[in-house]
Amino acid sequence: MTRSSASAPVPLEQRRFDVVVFGATGFTGRLVAEYFAAHAAETGVRWAIAGRSMDKLEAVRRELATKNGALHELPILIADSHDVSALDRLVSETRVVCTTVGPYAKYGIDLARAAARHGTSYCDLTGEPTFVRAVIDECHDIARGTQARIVNCAGYDSIPSDLGAHMAWDHANRTHGEGLSWVKVFTGRTKGAASGGTIASAFGLMEAASKSREVRKLLLDPHALDPNEGDTSEPARSRDPFEADQRGVRFDEDLGRWTAPFVMASINTRVVRRSHALLREEGGGYGQRFHYNEAMSFQPGPRGLVTASVVTATIGGFFAAAALPPMRHLLERFVLPAPGEGPSREAIDKGFFEMHVLAETESGKRLRGRVAGTKDPGYGETAKMLSESAMCLAMDGPRLEPRFGVLTPATAMGMRLVERLRAAGMTFDVHDA
Ligand SMILES: NC(=O)c1ccc[n+]([C@@H]2O[C@H](COP(=O)([O-])OP(=O)(O)OC[C@H]3O[C@@H](n4cnc5c(N)ncnc54)[C@H](OP(=O)(O)O)[C@@H]3O)[C@@H](O)[C@H]2O)c1
Structure with a gap:
């Protein structure tokens, strides 16, 4: 160096x-x-x-x-x-x-x-x-x-979430002259794939977490990226049930659909909360007691429940396997794309994504929004x-x-x-x- x-x-x-x-x-x-x-x-x-x-x-x-x-x-x-x-x-x-x-x-x-x-x-x-x-x-x-x-x-990660929340706040502010109590973002119809570089980044993070208690603590902190991270004067913020990382399948009453944990929520939620915290430092922010969270969403009926359960189990199984270094090595070597590789041009062009944005203003008015793209989210978009x-x-x-x-x-x-x-x-x- x-x-x-x-x-x-x-x-x-x-x-x-x-x-x-x-x-x-x-x-x-x-x-x-x-x-x-x-x-x-x-x-x-x-x-x-x-x-x-x-x-x-x-x-x-x-x-x-x-x-x-x-x-x-x-x-x-x-x-x-x-x-x-x-x-x-x-x-x-x-x-x-x-x-x-x-x-x-x-x-x-x-x-x-x-x-x-x-x-x-x-x-x-x-x-x-x-x-x-x-x-x-x-x-x-x-x-x-x-x-x-x-x-x-x-x-x-993390523009749809970060700008989705920001757009809801901008609307609440301009149209109603008020801030927000909460925003929830849910993935909707999505088709995309991962590249070798993304897999390498995810596995690098898992390896760091397996070796360091500090890294595990940071990954579990819902406000890990706030400017005042480590400030123990706000101990309640990490225990806010609204902002707890979703662990299992749930029915969201506001959305009217079954939901499951979203892998990228571990970064997206922290980024949105940092946006709010940075604005608060300037005397603004998205609302006096603003909360944010996100998840994947599926259909409302029994089919949605089954899909959400299968997706949760599959992702849980993948991460449990990848937490073991020999399994990670096998996945990298034989199953997943290597650095430099990724989805085909055709797959990128055929991909798409949408995210549903739900919000409530401080006086209780409900807002609904949508963020969407017409190519593979991780590459084209x-x-x-x-x-x-x-x-x-x-x-x-x-x-x-x-x-x-x-x-x-x-x-x-x-x-x-x-x-x-x-x-x-x-x-x-x-x-x-
Ligand atoms: N946020 C998102 O939605 C999103 C989406 C896609 C990707 N990503 C992230 O973007 C990153 C790249 O992904 P990828 O699939 O494009 O990876 P990739 O194909 O492996 O590309 C890595 C790039 O880094 C360069 N590089 C590696 N070591 C270097 C060094 N020592 N000095 C200078 N350049 C070096 C490589 O150069 P050489 O060609 O010379 O090896 C190559 O250009 C990953 O961290 C991934 O997680 C994020």
């Missing part, structure tokens, strides 16, 4: 690029590069691809140029994720760095630190609460000082969400709140990102119930 440079940040107006896509050779990084190739020119975004291997990046560039000859000249930057000097140079060349180099707990922290030091805004696709906590602890104050917006979880986040951070600065540090998608970009994602074909809809 090389040492970091202590020189003053290069002024933003002197930087060569608006966005650098770091990890453009990976499964998701290639999709992000394709999204930029298709949309950057129309909005005047100056961009480049980056990674650790010139040969692989040149192959990505050749592939991009088959659809748009001008991309033969697309700039390439080289940095290994552990080479701090190279990362310092990389983040000094751009106003925003957008990274798909994961597992983030393994490869991510030096880039987040470099971005915070150099006042470079940053977005990523992590779903690892331990990594986000480390970024908050190490980078929040520094990024505030340099006026960088550091945004974790800007993909399927994730590439869109991450790319639009990066473009939003780079191009929409004057329309964003003057808020800096380690933020969430909602607190960094809020309704501006909702507008962008709607324009890019996603559904964000909310109305009085």
Whole structure:
């Protein structure tokens, strides 16, 4: 590992690029590069691809140029994720760095630190609460000082949840002039798959949890990402039954459907609660006693009960098996996709997702909303969400709140990102119930 440079940040107006896509050779990084190739020119975004291997990046560039000859000249930057000097140079060349180099707990922290030091805004696709906590602890104050917006979880985890809750609050505020008592988000019809990088990230987290009590404690804390995490003056917050992680099958009376635990709730719920907590620090927040939770949902009748039970048992069985290192090794080796692999283009195009948003205002008015996408959520829609986040951070600065540090998608970009994602074909809809 090389040492970091202590020189003053290069002024933003002197930087060569608006966005650098770091990890453009990976499964998701290639999709992000394709999204930029298709949309950057129309909005005047100056961009480049980056990674650790010139040969692989040149192959990505050749592939991009088959659809748009001008991309033969697309700039390439080289940095290994552990080479701090190279990362310092990389983040000094751009106003925003957008990274798909994961597992983030393994490869991510030096880039987040470099971005915070150099006042470079940053977005990523992590779903690892331990990594986000480390970024908050190490980078929040520094990024505030340099006026960088550091945004974790800007993909399927956790944008639909975070912006779904934010959109409900925005509606309650504008239409009724009040805050929210609670928001619940439920997955609806969804079709998608996982890539090798995502599996590697999930297994990395399981391994860390198996070795460390601190990691297990953090993963179980519903407010693990709050600014005041570890503040024992609010002991009741971790025992709030509304915010307890769902463990089994339940019928949700407000939704009128059977529900089951959602794997990604372990990050999404923490991100939404961080959004609320960050706004509360400024004297706002989603409501005086705001609560948030989420789950998977199924049909209302006996069929829904059976499906919810089977899904719960299957996921429980998978994680119980994967908790054992030899089983994890076998799954990685013979069953699951390896790093760099993922669903086919056809499967990505045939995928989709929807999420139901339910909310109650402080005076008891009910709201209903929907967040949906028309491609595989973890890849087609994730590439869109991450790319639009990066473009939003780079191009929409004057329309964003003057808020800096380690933020969430909602607190960094809020309704501006909702507008962008709607324009890019996603559904964000909310109305009085
Ligand atoms: N939030 C979401 O919804 C969501 C969705 C999809 C993915 N993800 C996350 O995104 C991450 C990437 O997933 P993926 O499937 O795209 O992974 P992948 O295909 O394995 O790609 C990993 C990328 O990291 C690069 N890399 C690895 N080590 C590096 C190093 N030392 N220095 C610089 N670059 C390095 C690889 O470069 P080489 O090509 O040179 O090896 C490659 O570009 C994972 O953490 C995954 O969990 C999240």
